[in-house]
Amino acid sequence: MAFAASLLNIVGIVFLAHAVYSAYEHSLLASASQSPSLRLPNESDPKLSLPIDIALETLFSVLLLCVGVVLSSPDLKPIQWSKWAGNLERSKEARIVDEAGVAAGNPYAQLEERPGFWDPRGAKKAFGLWVTEGSKSGSS
Known part of the structure; x- marks a missing residue:
C-alpha cells in the first residue's frame, strides 16, 4: 500500500x-x-x-x-483517552523504564501519580464511607 x-x-x-x-x-x-x-x-x-x-x-x-x-498517512489514533492510554500502556515501549524510574509508555502517568494530585474517585469513596459511618452512629 x-x-x-x-x-x-x-x-x-x-x-x-x-x-x-x-x-x-x-x-x-x-x-x-x-x-x-x-x-x-x-x-x-x-x-x-x-x-x-x-x-x-x-x-x-x-x-x-x-x-x-x-x-x-499513518493509521488514526483512537479519540477516547482511555483507549489511547490503554494501547500505549500495553505497548512494548511502556515496559521500558527510563531515568528516575519513570516508565516511557504513558506520558501523563507521572502527573497522575504525583503526591498533590486530587483523586475524585478516592474522595467520593471516602465521602461515601463517611456518610455510611455517620448514618450508623446516628441510628444507634
Whole structure:
C-alpha cells in the first residue's frame, strides 16, 4: 500500500509540474504579441483564460496528490483517552523504564501519580464511607 501511495504522489507531482509549466507557457503567449488586448476580446486573452485541458490536468493532479497523501498517512489514533492510554500502556515501549524510574509508555502517568494530585474517585469513596459511618452512629 505504501508503494502505491508513493507512486500516486510521484505521478501527481509530475502532472502538477506539467500543468504549472503549461499554464506559464500559455501566459507567455500574450507577451509574444504586440498588444493582445487590442486584437483579442477579454475572454480570448491568454492572460485571463486558461485552456480546459490545463485546468483539467491541474485538477487531476491535485486529486492524485490528495489520494496519495491520504493513503500514505499513518493509521488514526483512537479519540477516547482511555483507549489511547490503554494501547500505549500495553505497548512494548511502556515496559521500558527510563531515568528516575519513570516508565516511557504513558506520558501523563507521572502527573497522575504525583503526591498533590486530587483523586475524585478516592474522595467520593471516602465521602461515601463517611456518610455510611455517620448514618450508623446516628441510628444507634
